[in-house]
Amino acid sequence: MGLSDLFDPDSIAVIGASKTPGKLGNDAMANAKEFDGPVYPVNPSGEGSVYGYDFVESVAETDADLALCCVPAPATPDVLQECGEAGVGAAVVFAGGFAEAGSDGKQLQEQIHHTAEEYGISVLGPNTAGHIMPHRNVFSSFVPGFDEIEAGNVAIVAQSGGVGVTATFQLDREGYGTAGMYGLGNRVNTDFDDVIPVLDADPETDAIALHIEGTSEIDATIETIHEASTPVVALKSGNRMEEFVQAHTAAPIQEYGRYEREFTDAGAIMADSMTELLDASRVLAKCPVPEGPNVGLVTAQAGPGIMMADYLQERNVNFPALTEETRARLDDILLGFTYDQNPVDTGRPMPEFGEVIDAVGRDDNVDIVLVYEIFEHSLGYPVEELEQLTNDIEKPVVFTVAGPDAALTEDRERMEELGVATFDTPERGAYAASVLAEMS
Amino acid sequence: MGLSDLFDPDSIAVIGASKTPGKLGNDAMANAKEFDGPVYPVNPSGEGSVYGYDFVESVAETDADLALCCVPAPATPDVLQECGEAGVGAAVVFAGGFAEAGSDGKQLQEQIHHTAEEYGISVLGPNTAGHIMPHRNVFSSFVPGFDEIEAGNVAIVAQSGGVGVTATFQLDREGYGTAGMYGLGNRVNTDFDDVIPVLDADPETDAIALHIEGTSEIDATIETIHEASTPVVALKSGNRMEEFVQAHTAAPIQEYGRYEREFTDAGAIMADSMTELLDASRVLAKCPVPEGPNVGLVTAQAGPGIMMADYLQERNVNFPALTEETRARLDDILLGFTYDQNPVDTGRPMPEFGEVIDAVGRDDNVDIVLVYEIFEHSLGYPVEELEQLTNDIEKPVVFTVAGPDAALTEDRERMEELGVATFDTPERGAYAASVLAEMS
Numbered sequence: 103m104g105l106s107d108l109f110d111p112d113s114i115a116v117i118g119a120s121k122t123p124g125k126l127g128n129d130a131m132a133n134a135k136e137f138d139g140p141v142y143p144v145n146p147s148g149e150g151s152v153y154g155y156d157f158v159e160s161v162a163e164t165d166a167d168l169a170l171c172c173v174p175a176p177a178t179p180d181v182l183q184e185c186g187e188a189g190v191g192a193a194v195v196f197a198g199g200f201a202e203a204g205s206d207g208k209q210l211q212e213q214i215h216h217t218a219e220e221y222g223i224s225v226l227g228p229n230t231a232g233h234i235m236p237h238r239n240v241f242s243s244f245v246p247g248f249d250e251i252e253a254g255n256v257a258i259v260a261q262s263g264g265v266g267v268t269a270t271f272q273l274d275r276e277g278y279g280t281a282g283m284y285g286l287g288n289r290v291n292t293d294f295d296d297v298i299p300v301l302d303a304d305p306e307t308d309a310i311a312l313h314i315e316g317t318s319e320i321d322a323t324i325e326t327i328h329e330a331s332t333p334v335v336a337l338k339s340g341n342r343m344e345e346f347v348q349a350h351t352a353a354p355i356q357e358y359g360r361y362e363r364e365f366t367d368a369g370a371i372m373a374d375s376m377t378e379l380l381d382a383s384r385v386l387a388k389c390p391v392p393e394g395p396n397v398g399l400v401t402a403q404a405g406p407g408i409m410m411a412d413y414l415q416e417r418n419v420n421f422p423a424l425t426e427e428t429r430a431r432l433d434d435i436l437l438g439f440t441y442d443q444n445p446v447d448t449g450r451p452m453p454e455f456g457e458v459i460d461a462v463g464r465d466d467n468v469d470i471v472l473v474y475e476i477f478e479h480s481l482g483y484p485v486e487e488l489e490q491l492t493n494d495i496e497k498p499v500v501f502t503v504a505g506p507d508a509a510l511t512e513d514r515e516r517m518e519e520l521g522v523a524t525f526d527t528p529e530r531g532a533y534a535a536s537v538l539a540e541m542s
Numbered sequence: 543m544g545l546s547d548l549f550d551p552d553s554i555a556v557i558g559a560s561k562t563p564g565k566l567g568n569d570a571m572a573n574a575k576e577f578d579g580p581v582y583p584v585n586p587s588g589e590g591s592v593y594g595y596d597f598v599e600s601v602a603e604t605d606a607d608l609a610l611c612c613v614p615a616p617a618t619p620d621v622l623q624e625c626g627e628a629g630v631g632a633a634v635v636f637a638g639g640f641a642e643a644g645s646d647g648k649q650l651q652e653q654i655h656h657t658a659e660e661y662g663i664s665v666l667g668p669n670t671a672g673h674i675m676p677h678r679n680v681f682s683s684f685v686p687g688f689d690e691i692e693a694g695n696v697a698i699v700a701q702s703g704g705v706g707v708t709a710t711f712q713l714d715r716e717g718y719g720t721a722g723m724y725g726l727g728n729r730v731n732t733d734f735d736d737v738i739p740v741l742d743a744d745p746e747t748d749a750i751a752l753h754i755e756g757t758s759e760i761d762a763t764i765e766t767i768h769e770a771s772t773p774v775v776a777l778k779s780g781n782r783m784e785e786f787v788q789a790h791t792a793a794p795i796q797e798y799g800r801y802e803r804e805f806t807d808a809g810a811i812m813a814d815s816m817t818e819l820l821d822a823s824r825v826l827a828k829c830p831v832p833e834g835p836n837v838g839l840v841t842a843q844a845g846p847g848i849m850m851a852d853y854l855q856e857r858n859v860n861f862p863a864l865t866e867e868t869r870a871r872l873d874d875i876l877l878g879f880t881y882d883q884n885p886v887d888t889g890r891p892m893p894e895f896g897e898v899i900d901a902v903g904r905d906d907n908v909d910i911v912l913v914y915e916i917f918e919h920s921l922g923y924p925v926e927e928l929e930q931l932t933n934d935i936e937k938p939v940v941f942t943v944a945g946p947d948a949a950l951t952e953d954r955e956r957m958e959e960l961g962v963a964t965f966d967t968p969e970r971g972a973y974a975a976s977v978l979a980e981m982s
Contacts, residue, residue: 124920198889246919247946262845264890267916268944272967275947315848340848342855346885350844375969376849404790405702408755408780409816415782445786449638450704476707478686480564504708506687507715527712529815 104224107191108233108292109300111168111240112139115161115190117181118172119143121152126196126244127172128152133234133241133249134170142166162188170232170242175199178228179213186221193218194242195228201288201352202229215290224296229351230287231263234270236279237306243285247271252279256383257301259284259294260313261351265339265376269311273380276526277515281307288352295322302330309387311379312336312370314361316353328368333386333541335371337379338362371537378533381525385534386541388523389498395539396422398468399445400459402452402475406504406528407445410474413532419539421445422467431461444468451475456484463491463499469542470498472535474528477505483513485520492520498538499523502531544664547607547631548673548732549740551680552579555606555630557621558613559583561592566636566684567612568592573674573681573689574610582606602628610672610682615639618668619653626661633658634682635668641728641792642669651792655730664736669791670727671703674710676719677746683725687711692719696823697741699724699734700753701791705779705816709751713820716966717955721747728792735762742770749827751819752776752810754801756793768808773826773981775811777819778802811977818973821965825974826981828963829938835979836862838908839885840899842892842915846944846968847885850914853972859979861885862907871901884908891915896924903931903939909982910938912975914968917945923953925960932960938978939963942971 116134120127127145134141135153142164148157158164161184169190171181175197185193200211211228218225226233232243236253245267251274260266263285270283281304284297294317301307310332317323327334340347341358348355362372371386373379397419401407411421421444424432432446435454448458455475463471471491477483483501492499499522503510514524525531556574560567567585574581575593582604588597598604601624609630611621615637625633640651651668658665666673672683676693685707691714700706703725710723721744724737734757741747750772757763767774780787781798788795802812811826813819837859841847851861861884864872872886875894888898895915903911911931917923923941932939939962943950954964965971 245916247949250946260845262843262848264843264847264916265845265849268843268846268968271916271945275966313845315845337849339845339852341852343848343851343885345883346844346848346851346887350848350887375853376846376967377969403702403704403708404786405700405705405753405755405779406708406816407704408702408783408786408790409705409777411783411786412779412781413815443785445783447786447790476685476704476711480686505711506690509687526715527816528708529817 104191104222105296105300107167108224108226110238111192113142113164113166114242115142115144115164115166115169116172117144117161117169119145119148119152119157129244129246130170130172132246133243136239136241136249138239161185161190164188167191168242169193171195173197175207175210175228179210179217182214182217182223186217186223190223192224194226194230194232196230196232196244198229200228202349211288211290218291224292225290226292227287228290230285231267233282233284235282237281253281254279255281255306255308255387256311256380257281257307258311259286259297261286261315261353262313263287265313269376269380272376278384289317293317293319295319295326298323298326298330302332307332309333309335309383311383313379314338315340315347315351316356318354320356324364324368327365327370334369335373335379335382335386336365337373371540377530381530381534382537385500385523385537388521389538390496392469392498392538392542394469395542396420396467396469397472397535397539398462398465398470399472400462401445402448402450402455404447404449406474407447409528410472410532411445413529414536417536419536424462424465425467428461428465432458435461451478451481453481456487459484460487460491463495463497470535470538472500472531474502474531477503477509479509483517485513485516488517488522489520492522500525500531500534502528544631544662545736545740548664548666550678551608551632553582553604553606554682555582555584555601555604555609557584557601557609557611559585559588559592559597569684569686570610570612572686573683576679576681576689578679601625601630604628607631608682609633611635612684613637615647615650615668619650619657622654622657622663626657626663630663632664634666634670634672636670636672636684638669640668642789651728651730658731664732665730666724666732667727668730670725671707673722673724675722677721693721694719695721695746695748695827696751696820697721697747698751699726699737701726701755701793702753703727705753709816709820712816718824729757733757733759735759735766738763738766738770742772747772749773749775749823751823753819754778755780755787755791756796758794760796764804764808767805767810774809775813775819775822775826776805777813811980817970821970821974822977825940825963825977828961829978830936832909832938832978832982834909835982836860836907836909837912837975837979838902838905838910839912840902841885842888842890842895844887844889846914847887849968850912850972851885853969854976857976859976864902864905865907868901868905872898875901891918891921893921896927899924900927900931903935903937910975910978912940912971914942914971917943917949919949923957925953925956928957928962929960932962940965940971940974942968
């Protein structure tokens with residue numbers, strides 16, 4: 103019952119399922135069909151089957167524990183009542199037109215809230231794009247293309263379905279999947295503080311990315327962030343657009359400073375943009391927590407290395423002096439390299455570049471290893487040296503890649519498999535290192 | 543002679559050309575071979591041919607007006623002397639080990655400076671990755687893969703070759719080419735103030751992206767920016783890493799504030815990261831200059847729209863009220879849309895989305911049109927409506943795309959062809975609009 107049916111259903115009913123392409127109930131079926139267990143398209147006027155599943159007349163005829171409600175707002179209270187009577191434990195309500203839409207909508211939302219409490223149904227939404235959990239083949243959303251999202255280790259919890267969808271596809275475009283996307287919408291009884299503990303306990307989720315416009319459950323949310331051992335990154339949105347936000351997810355008007363202050367105190371990283379939200383989550387999901395904030399920067403090209411060093415110094419990140427031992431080793435490898443301190447600059451890619459990273463990575467003064475190198479086909483990236491290094495040390499390694507797209511793909515994927523977080527512009531690599539420094 | 547041979551050569555000599563893969567003189571030949579005119583691999587010990595071009599013994603045997611010097615620093619003064627005697631008008635010196643490398647290097651640089659002045663040779667570098675001009679099939683660089691860079695309309699002028707290379711490949715990865723990349727390196731006699739006027743006059747260059755660590759020609763550079771009618775975007779680097787910067791391109795130590803203040807006064811946009819540098823350049827190269835700073839934001843998803851509005855309001859960008867006429871038209875199109883002011887939120891993609899953009903774009907209060915929409919296969923992007931709109935109005939249109947990569951490509955390219963600048967995250971679209979507002 104309840105949350106467990108939302109996160110780990112055994113069977114799914116799609117209420118309002120349709121054979122007509124472009125209809126919500128058809129788009130939802132196109133995603134739900136990926137589920138390994140029973141899927142029931144529910145529609146009293148449905149004939150035959152849709153995506154190979156036979157229509158049923160009513161949710162009462164099913165053993166579904168998760169229901170996807172593809173009906174307009176006014177029909178939702180009755181549908182939810184039927185779900186309750188049929189023993190459904192969780193429901194996703196896609197429709198808008200509830201608390202965000204004025205007093206009639208507020209009343210409708212109160213009705214479904216009442217029904218949900220009466221039957222112990224966990225309702226995701228209303229006014230949501232739904233949720234997906236690729237590890238479980240659960241794609242309970244109307245968003246076309248969501249059935250092709252791969253499994254990853256970053257979970258996205260978004261107040262706005264549109265933000266959740268945007269984030270999911272952004273990860274996808276860059277070659278990453280997601281551990282799950284949860285669009286909370288109007289949060290009738292499933293709010294941030296309900297979802298965060300479940301994800302914290304989920305072995306597939308290694309970082310939690312939050313998009314928040316505002317919640318009345320702010321204290322409980324802060325408490326769950328504080329208690330989570332899984333890293334949490336948060337983007338607070340709607341700081342300047344109060345009226346627009348109210349019309350969106352019926353979020354309460356709250357001060358941004360409070361979120362920033364209290365979330366940070368609770369151990370969360372505050373992100374300023376979609377890219378920062380995902381990059382911070384990716385690096386925290388991929389890398390061990392560093393023991394300290396000291397960055398060792400190794401670059402094969404001075405110019406981008408200087409840009410990264412600038413970025414980090416502006417954020418008060420420290421580049422410690424390297425030990426005598428490391429410097430001696432670097433002297434053996436590089437006979438007069440361009441810049442012989444931290445940052446270490448090798449001038450250009452070279453066969454020994456992996457050894458240079460290794461020397462800096464093993465330096466006792468270095469807690470976080472940050473690398474920049476433009477890819478060259480004849481050399482490739484130093485994957486073997488990184489494999490040895492990441493086996494031997496428990497430090498985060500961030501590798502900033504550059505070069506032609508096609509050349510990068512393979513080595514980049516191999517590095518990710520080794521636990522090296524990769525980013526593709528100087529500022530993104532530097533940002534990731536600054537997040538690690540902040541988490542230390 | 544001089545600059546014209548650097549920017550528009552009739553024939554190219556590659557001095558130190560080599561048949562051995564991985565050698566600088568081989569990598570440079572691999573790129574130079576793309577040139578439509580004569581290419582001369584020069585090497586007294588070269589036998590036969592390389593990439594189909596017969597070796598010649600000396601540059602004196604050629605009519606080359608551009609020489610690529612693939613020899614180490616100590617050999618460079620003699621090579622440049624031979625170039626001068628042979629009537630070469632411009633030379634690219636790749637080697638490092640000059641002014642950035644201590645007193646011996648400084649002396650070498652003074653020698654080549656003297657020779658360059660004596661013979662009127664424009665020297666690019668030393669200590670540079672070279673330059674490429676895809677429109678002219680000139681790829682005078684040792685960077686593998688540069689011969690495949692497509693022609694575009696943004697020129698990159700980078701003090702650091704590594705930054706120029708990084709920027710070029712970053713544009714390439716996102717599907718854009720470049721009007722040219724110019725790595726200035728140690729700027730023996732070709733500095734920012736020499737290159738900017740040439741690019742300002744170049745019909746292929748619609749925006750100039752500058753990466754600057756520091757130049758003694760700062761006053762002359764500011765003057766050329768002031769006089770340029772082509773938009774200029776600048777990234778000042780090395781603000782915190784003075785010693786590292788000195789060891790890189792022998793840049794003088796200068797205050798960041800001076801660059802920011804005086805470049806901005808001269809009409810340049812100051813960028814804070816590689817992505818900002820390229821995005822600002824792309825949007826200014828693509829779009830007309832707006833008549834005012836007022837943004838009309840149309841979004842198909844409220845959440846990302848709120849993020850963009852936040853971003854812009856934090857930068858004091860204004861969202862004007864729409865005219866009565868526009869609101870009446872929007873009322874006809876959308877019977878009760880989610881948020882009926884500027885920003886306009888349609889709740890989700892719909893067939894009428896193009897009409898909504900059209901209505902906002904034609905509003906007299908709106909100077910800059912900013913759009914956000916997650917791509918849906920069944921609808922596509924409103925390319926036809928945008929074609930009509932961009933034909934009828936002289937306002938910049940920025941379209942922020944989201945969704946699965948494969949789905950975006952085609953419509954995105956069609957929009958770019960119409961003069962619509964496209965960006966792929968909420969913050970990048972919003973940043974582009976903020977740049978336009980600043981330029982107005």
